[in-house]
Amino acid sequence: MSESKKSQQTQLVQTDYRAPGGFAALQTGIHYASTVVFENVAAMHGTRWQQKSGYTYGLHGTPTTFTLEGRLAEIEGGKHCVLAPSGLSALSLVNFAFLKSGDHMLIPDNAYSPGRDLGIWLQRDYGIAVDFYDPMVGAGIAELIRPNTRLIWTEAPGSISLEIPDLPAICAAARARGVPVALDNTWSAGLAVRAFDLGVDIVTHALTKYQSGGADVLMGAVITCDDKLNEKLELAHMHLGLGVSVDDSYLVLRSLATMKLRYEAHDASARKIANWFTRRPEATAVLHPALPNCPGHEHWKRDFTGAGGLFSVIFDTRYTEAQTDRFVDSLRLFKIGYSWGGANSLCVPYRMQHIRKAWPHKGNLVRFNIGLEDTDDLIADIEQALKTLG
Numbered sequence: 001m002s003e004s005k006k007s008q009q010t011q012l013v014q015t016d017y018r019a020p021g022g023f024a025a026l027q028t029g030i031h032y033a034s035t036v037v038f039e040n041v042a043a044m045h046g047t048r049w050q051q052k053s054g055y056t057y058g059l060h061g062t063p064t065t066f067t068l069e070g071r072l073a074e075i076e077g078g079k080h081c082v083l084a085p086s087g088l089s090a091l092s093l094v095n096f097a098f099l100k101s102g103d104h105m106l107i108p109d110n111a112y113s114p115g116r117d118l119g120i121w122l123q124r125d126y127g128i129a130v131d132f133y134d135p136m137v138g139a140g141i142a143e144l145i146r147p148n149t150r151l152i153w154t155e156a157p158g159s160i161s162l163e164i165p166d167l168p169a170i171c172a173a174a175r176a177r178g179v180p181v182a183l184d185n186t187w188s189a190g191l192a193v194r195a196f197d198l199g200v201d202i203v204t205h206a207l208t209k210y211q212s213g214g215a216d217v218l219m220g221a222v223i224t225c226d227d228k229l230n231e232k233l234e235l236a237h238m239h240l241g242l243g244v245s246v247d248d249s250y251l252v253l254r255s256l257a258t259m260k261l262r263y264e265a266h267d268a269s270a271r272k273i274a275n276w277f278t279r280r281p282e283a284t285a286v287l288h289p290a291l292p293n294c295p296g297h298e299h300w301k302r303d304f305t306g307a308g309g310l311f312s313v314i315f316d317t318r319y320t321e322a323q324t325d326r327f328v329d330s331l332r333l334f335k336i337g338y339s340w341g342g343a344n345s346l347c348v349p350y351r352m353q354h355i356r357k358a359w360p361h362k363g364n365l366v367r368f369n370i371g372l373e374d375t376d377d378l379i380a381d382i383e384q385a386l387k388t389l390g
């Protein structure tokens, strides 16, 4: 039908205009789509959603989301990547992909709390046995593996208590029994450790943190090197109907270029402030993987090249919870809020007795996320707030 024969109403829906080809820009385009159109029926029937060489439906990928997946796999040294709507849904995706009723999984006792709670839920309502293990267990993990163990979670470090596990030892023991190891690698941003080289099979990220860098996007990713593991992930991803917004994908893509610079800036500032804290009489311990007294410091030194912006302080037992809460309330530059990886410094008091099975410290714990403000200004802010402790 020629252009002139079309009614205005049809013109409003369909156009004969074609933008010229050959456009090239530095950033990936944002492709909005639920429906993806095919050249003909044969092309439609010839394209399978599992193959990321083509497009079938918006939920299964657009050039925008494929590009983000490809770039994340590349950064991590992996082969496959799937995106999830949050870091937590990346964790649940892995559980759905590899576990069924009657199976057993191992989760470190210092794991990200909502991921830990997810394990408890799967145990209570879905017939999956879960054991929480000491994150410093190392090769001792072998004794915890059962004939029906199908997944071992690791996290490096625990994002509140900051222990770095012996990943190669855990991975070797798991491999000997044919059990895949998943690492929540959010803390390293995929920059500070080569997880697959250490023997990890599945890497998850909360892209919400350093990859986004803006404290404004929620997204997660699961990365693997293995085609078979990826097949299971793709299948669970499809059945669960997980998709991410292309606008959000664009924001993450845009932030990748600056991620290493930001990570190194967070790292340098956090190390300086953590060191400063070790000389303060109010603190009985400073938990930061680069500090020699931090559990797993030797693993960090061996396996990692950076440390990001997190550390926790254990306050002297002479301070009550009300006092350390008041300290947090008295901070001006540090905002009170969950998450990390954005430009703003954040601070959260955690009640560890309710989080950990075995926790050696008696004093109250406050976790700091060091943002990109000037380091000395942040120290001055902490110093003025410490005065409220009395």
Ligand SMILES: *Cc1c(COP(=O)(O)O)cnc(C)c1O
Pocket (backbone or CB within 6 Å): 085, 086, 087, 088, 089, 112, 159, 184, 186, 187, 205, 206, 207, 208, 209, 218, 219, 220, 339
């Ligand atoms: C934040 C975080 C998650 C969850 O990410 P969301 O996008 O907030 O759901 C998972 N694991 C770790 C270690 C995290 O820090």
